[in-house]
Amino acid sequence: MISRRDQISSIILEKVQTSKNGILVDVIERDIISDNISYDDFYSVLIDLFKNGEIGFIFEIRCPNCGDVLGSFCSIKDIPEKIQCYTCNRLFIKSLDLEDALRVYVYDKKFFRKYRKRMCGHVRFRTVSDAL
Numbered sequence: 159m160i161s162r163r164d165q166i167s168s169i170i171l172e173k174v175q176t177s178k179n180g181i182l183v184d185v186i187e188r189d190i191i192s193d194n195i196s197y198d199d200f201y202s203v204l205i206d207l208f209k210n211g212e213i214g215f216i217f218e219i220r221c222p223n224c225g226d227v228l229g230s231f232c233s234i235k236d237i238p239e240k241i242q243c244y245t246c247n248r249l250f251i252k253s254l255d256l257e258d259a260l261r262v263y264v265y266d267k268k269f270f271r272k273y274r275k276r277m278c279g280h281v282r283f284r285t286v287s288d289a290l
């Protein structure tokens with residue numbers, strides 16, 4: 159007998175493993191949440207998969223104004239307080255803009271282990287000092 163959590167787990171893992179370049183958490187959420195699977199069920203299983211090392215997350219910041227990628231990070235706490243967009247000059251301010259600017263990608267564990275260093279900690283645009 160397959161438990162409900164195992165069922166959700168296998169749907170998530172199948173989606174992640176078939177997406178070579180990572181898959182947006184929003185996309186999985188949209189596909190998976192239904193009458194039978196609630197938002198809470200989904201996120202609870204997703205976090206367990208992360209804790210067990212089955213999946214990895216990359217946090218991408220996009221300019222809230224023009225949508226250009228400002229950087230990608232391995233954790234929320236690695237995201238700088240302020241990043242200025244070179245394309246439109248808009249200043250991203252973490253405490254105000256995070257919710258709008260954040261995109262969370264989910265990766266398969268093998269891919270994540272191999273490419274984590276390459277994908278994380280990139281600030282493609284300039285980080286500005288807190289003095290600004």
Ligand SMILES: [Zn+2]
Pocket residue numbers: 221222223224225226243244245246247248
């Ligand atoms: Zn911009």
